[in-house]
Amino acid sequence: MEKGKRILVIPSWYPPDGGYFFKEHSEAIQKMGWQVDVLVNRLVGVRKLIQAGVSALRPCRVGEENGLRVIRSSSMKLPGSEKQNILNWTRHTRRLYKSYEQQFGKPDLILAHSVTWAGYAAFLINREHQIPYLIVEHRSFFVWSTEKARQMVKPFYVPFFRKAYGHCKKLVLVSSSLSKGIEALVPDVKTRSMVIPNMIREDMFLPPAEPRHTKPFTFIWAGRLEHVKGLDLLLEAVKLLADRTERPFRIRLAGKGSLKGELEQQAVRLGIAERVKFLGRLSREEMQKEMQRANCKVLPSRYEAFGVVLIEAMATGLPVIATRSGGPDSIINNENGLLVEAEHIEELAGAMEQMMLHIEEYPAEKIRGNTLQQYGHTSVMEQYNQLFFQVLKE
Secondary structure, three states, X not given: OOOOOEEEEEEOOOOOOOOHXXXXXXXXXXXXXXXXXXEEEEEEOHHHHHHHHHHHOOOOEEEEEOOEEEEEEEEEOOOOOHHHHHHHHHHHHHHHHHHHHHHHOOOOEEEEEOHHHHHHHHHHHHHHXXXXXXXXXXXXXXXXXXXXXXXXXXXXXXXXXXXXXXXXXXXXXXXHHHHHHHHHHOHHHHHHEEEOOOOEOOOOOOOOOOOOOOOOEEEEEEOOOOHHHOHHHHHHHHHHHHHHOOOOEEEEEEEOOOXXXXXXXXXXXXXXXXXXXXXXXXOHHHHHHHHHHOOEEEEOOOOEOOOHHHHHHHHOOOOEEEEEOEHHHHOOOOOOEEEEEOOOHHHHHHHHHHHHHOHHHOOHHHHHHHHHHHHEHHHHHHHHHHHHHHHHHO
């Protein structure tokens, strides 16, 4: 079988609304010789609609974005009606697919990023057009390590999950930690599941040109300012560490979210505001520079599907500290960082102190080399290459 077969990627979210990994993943697939198109249906909220007017609800349009053919459209997000929004989004995605097929013909394979809700849309398209599809699952709530994570799977989600997972050719999990929740809901998908980790762009997250300085010792965090990411725990750990060490250190937080104001107030209340810097959302290039200036990456999540920010940091040579929260359990080892129990503030502070005292035990060149060997796009994409051949041959 020759390459040149066409793969249609349907992401559940996509730039500019996050999903930069989906974009880079699609570009990497195309570089292997497959023809890749991306179908993007963007949900537009009422506030955005008021600001931009009806022009925000754009009809189907086709453009080239960094070598990919991207078919975009927008649909309105209704306030207070999640189930109806799911149905509307998937219905609109089906209509967008029909426009796509009329212009370019049927793809050979659909790759849906996450069951919510691209995976369900792929199921609907498969039922109508008989196009095989894969789902790549990224949703951290399937880790099911806490009751909070289990509660995020609302009962009305489950029929959607069973249809989407029940008819996909293969389910790709970004880490084995996701299997527990998914198999509890859809047991028979186990025979069609496999693990392929997320990838790192080898040309983007690079080590610094000059050696890193350790005064002040700089911890970096990146993600959403939300409860699941454990930033409240991290600030408590910073307070503990500040009370017992005279070594200068600081922590820089990159990202935005609903808890920003609350976390800023917590830092003031704990008396550590001068050590904590809220950076807001950063571009990929800005994030690389922050990592190159830092000494250690820390990720205190309550549960985590994978932890792309960990391998991005490790690609720049940074050691990492993370919680046993799912994905990080299979990423971190004695040579690249430290694992602590989730929601254990004392243990987190101890790991941060240990890292400050023993940073020389984590050589940057070795961390980067091992990271690229396991998570570099060349290695990861070859696994996808073989998977695509297998599915299309079947």
